[in-house]
Amino acid sequence: MPLIELNRINKTYHLGDFEVQVLKDITMSVGEGELVALMGASGSGKSTLMNILGCLDRPTSGEYWLDGEEVSRLSLDQRALLRNGKIGFVFQNFNLLPRTSALDNVAMPLSYAQDNPSEREARVRAKEMLERVGLGERIDHEPSKLSGGQQQRVAIARALINRPRILFADEPTGNLDSRTSVEVLHMFQRLNQEDGVTIILVTHDPNVAHYAQRVIHIHDGQIAAGIYDAQAPKGEEGQA
Amino acid sequence: MRLYRTLRLALRALTRNPLRALLTTLGIVIGVGAVIAMMEIGAGSSTAIKKTIASMGANVILILPGTAASGGVSFGMGSVNTLSPDDCTAIARECPSVRSAAPIVRARAQLVYGSRNWVPNLMDGTTPAFLNIRDLDNLTEGEPFTERDILNGNRVCLLGPTIVRELFQGESPIGKEIRVKNVSFRVVGVLPAKGANMMGMDQDDILLAPWTTIKYRVTGSTLSNSNQSAASTSSTVNSLSNLYPGTSSDLYPATSDVQAADNPMPVRFATVDQILASAISTEEIQNAIRQITALLHERHHIREGEPDDFNIRDMTEMTKTLTSTTTLMGNLLLCVAMISLVVGGVGIMNIMLVSVTERTREIGLRMAVGARPSDILRQFLVEAIVLCLSGGALGILLGHGGSTLVAILLHWPVQTSPAAIVAAVAVSVTLGLAFGFYPAWKASRLDPIEALRYE
Numbered sequence: 209m210p211l212i213e214l215n216r217i218n219k220t221y222h223l224g225d226f227e228v229q230v231l232k233d234i235t236m237s238v239g240e241g242e243l244v245a246l247m248g249a250s251g252s253g254k255s256t257l258m259n260i261l262g263c264l265d266r267p268t269s270g271e272y273w274l275d276g277e278e279v280s281r282l283s284l285d286q287r288a289l290l291r292n293g294k295i296g297f298v299f300q301n302f303n304l305l306p307r308t309s310a311l312d313n314v315a316m317p318l319s320y321a322q323d324n325p326s327e328r329e330a331r332v333r334a335k336e337m338l339e340r341v342g343l344g345e346r347i348d349h350e351p352s353k354l355s356g357g358q359q360q361r362v363a364i365a366r367a368l369i370n371r372p373r374i375l376f377a378d379e380p381t382g383n384l385d386s387r388t389s390v391e392v393l394h395m396f397q398r399l400n401q402e403d404g405v406t407i408i409l410v411t412h413d414p415n416v417a418h419y420a421q422r423v424i425h426i427h428d429g430q431i432a433a434g435i436y437d438a439q440a441p442k443g444e445e446g447q448a
Numbered sequence: 449m450r451l452y453r454t455l456r457l458a459l460r461a462l463t464r465n466p467l468r469a470l471l472t473t474l475g476i477v478i479g480v481g482a483v484i485a486m487m488e489i490g491a492g493s494s495t496a497i498k499k500t501i502a503s504m505g506a507n508v509i510l511i512l513p514g515t516a517a518s519g520g521v522s523f524g525m526g527s528v529n530t531l532s533p534d535d536c537t538a539i540a541r542e543c544p545s546v547r548s549a550a551p552i553v554r555a556r557a558q559l560v561y562g563s564r565n566w567v568p569n570l571m572d573g574t575t576p577a578f579l580n581i582r583d584l585d586n587l588t589e590g591e592p593f594t595e596r597d598i599l600n601g602n603r604v605c606l607l608g609p610t611i612v613r614e615l616f617q618g619e620s621p622i623g624k625e626i627r628v629k630n631v632s633f634r635v636v637g638v639l640p641a642k643g644a645n646m647m648g649m650d651q652d653d654i655l656l657a658p659w660t661t662i663k664y665r666v667t668g669s670t671l672s673n674s675n676q677s678a679a680s681t682s683s684t685v686n687s688l689s690n691l692y693p694g695t696s697s698d699l700y701p702a703t704s705d706v707q708a709a710d711n712p713m714p715v716r717f718a719t720v721d722q723i724l725a726s727a728i729s730t731e732e733i734q735n736a737i738r739q740i741t742a743l744l745h746e747r748h749h750i751r752e753g754e755p756d757d758f759n760i761r762d763m764t765e766m767t768k769t770l771t772s773t774t775t776l777m778g779n780l781l782l783c784v785a786m787i788s789l790v791v792g793g794v795g796i797m798n799i800m801l802v803s804v805t806e807r808t809r810e811i812g813l814r815m816a817v818g819a820r821p822s823d824i825l826r827q828f829l830v831e832a833i834v835l836c837l838s839g840g841a842l843g844i845l846l847g848h849g850g851s852t853l854v855a856i857l858l859h860w861p862v863q864t865s866p867a868a869i870v871a872a873v874a875v876s877v878t879l880g881l882a883f884g885f886y887p888a889w890k891a892s893r894l895d896p897i898e899a900l901r902y903e
Contacts, residue, residue: 264816264896285820292818303813303900307464317817319453327453366817 210237217270232429243400245409245417248426263287296367300379302359304351311347314365337365357388374406393419458831472799473839475792480843482785487868488851490778492861511723514757529719530757545736550578551720553659560627561615569653573662581726590637601660605633608654609641793883800887812899825892832884840876
């Protein structure tokens with residue numbers, strides 16, 4: 209059974225009298241331990257799809273099976289718990305807490321965790337996690353004292369602190385130069401291979417998508433042809 | 449554990465911008481400070497008032513003569529002397545709630561000692577019971593006068609410290625003779641110092657003497673001339689007259705000894721200006737007043753429905769009046785303080801709303817990593833409460849400091865009031881809850897997707 213299974217997912221926004229259907233009958237699945245890139249032009253619906261996949265939003269209709277659980281009809285609180293325990297997020301703009309040490313940034317999700325680790329345990333785990341992303345020396349640095357690549361690594365450590373099954377990375381290299389981008393992408397690959405974390409990379413950049421095992425193209429709210437082809441159709445890339 | 453973490457988070461959020469936090473809480477600080485200072489000063493003055501009243505003699509009941517009325521026309525209070533020394537004795541003897549009672553005869557006259565003179569504020573003729581009622585038992589020097597002195601109308605007196613200072617200038621007055629209206633009095637004792645009473649009257653400027661002496665030797669009202677229809681008495685037949693030599697000139701031709709012997713002077717009531725009684729305890733004051741009223745009704749033959757010819761006052765009324773005045777003032781100031789607290793609370797709400805807007809991204813992030821709306825609500829609510837509480841703590845310090853300063857600089861009586869501190873803390877928390885709720889609720893209702901995208 210795949211980790212993620214979407215079955216005829218629709219998402220419609222109501223803007224006054226208008227109805228905008230952003231996602232149309234999306235059916236897809238992601239297996240455990242995959243590194244998948246979600247590609248599409250802006251406005252294609254890839255962000256909406258990621259929000260639904262990340263349990264930040266609910267589909268208008270359709271089924272979403274995550275880790276053997278139908279999650280499309282969960283309440284706000286249940287989804288929050290699910291996000292905390294099974295999902296990690298990495299954002300384009302890092303979204304670190306300002307004037308807060310790297311350690312505290314990484315430990316932050318633990319304060320919402322169900323097992324509710326003690327303060328000391330939380331610090332130990334956050335420190336381990338920072339060491340894993342190669343920032344063991346900088347646990348007391350505030351985000352403003354870190355470079356972009358270091359900040360993104362702190363963000364990755366934060367996303368992994370609750371040992372999630374899936375990691376969503378939304379344009380993780382969008383604010384990074386090419387050299388640090390490569391570092392971060394290599395880190396994703398390593399995490400995927402060594403720890404078996406399922407990673408979904410959302411991007412419009414084919415160079416980034418290149419690091420994935422497979423690429424899912426979204427076009428106008430639908431999954432475009434050539435689903436399993438990392439080398440996407442040229443026409444769609446041009447739009448991106 | 450969880451709460452501790454929320455608390456630490458709130459503290460960290462506030463210390464990120466300490467100046468803003470301080471300015472935000474200023475309203476609360478001032479409000480709480482005002483409440484604390486007000487309560488401490490108010491409690492201090494009401495205690496001071498209670499002390500003053502106690503120093504006037506605890507549980508004192510004052511019985512004053514009433515009004516004279518003729519044909520439905522009242523002549524006002526004090527227009528007739530209706531109280532007799534026998535009333536006083538009867539009150540002391542027959543009212544179970546009355547511990548003791550003393551008559552008071554007032555006079556005003558110049559005191560002369562050597563080349564110095566002084567007019568005392570109070571010159572009261574009374575009985576030794578007075579000392580007990582007014583809490584003057586422990587004389588500084590000498591002995592009080594006795595019942596025998598009263599019976600004999602002996603010319604002895606007790607002086608208050610002020611008179612001793614003015615007339616004797618540090619000398620011991622015991623055994624010295626002072627002159628009052630050409631009547632020589634021997635000083636037998638010095639009263640303890642009591643200081644000023646709550647009206648500012650010097651309670652030490654007092655001369656106490658047997659009431660018979662004051663009445664008949666100083667004020668010069670004799671049994672005969674107090675009733676002008678009575679003839680002046682002969683010294684040879686009525687030996688009592690020797691004790692009470694009249695000073696006023698005779699309106700009527702003097703009666704001969706034979707005439708006087710033929711018309712023996714009827715036994716008359718002397719009158720006193722006031723009767724001072726003390727109840728056995730504060731709780732018994734009302735009972736004592738009832739008993740005295742009933743007794744005087746009976747003695748004065750006042751029937752049901754007729755107006756009283758006496759008035760009874762007790763100090764609890766005065767205590768109540770005064771404390772209610774201070775309570776009223778205190779409440780008034782408390783209202784002002786409450787208004788400033790509400791204004792401070794609105795300031796808190798304002799800043800919390802700004803803070804929520806500023807930290808929209810943070811809220812979005814927290815929600816994305818698994819914070820439930822209730823977690824966000826709690827975080828901001830705790831932050832508002834911490835803000836208010838620290839403001840309250842600062843206000844308590846400020847208020848306490850302020851009232852201490854008032855005590856030191858203005859010498860106002862001040863009393864630390866734990867109730868006020870508890871109330872201030874409670875009010876701060878309530879304010880934090882009340883004014884922090886809306887911003888916190890607003891934060892908790894944010895959509896994580898929107899919030900994450902917020903710039």
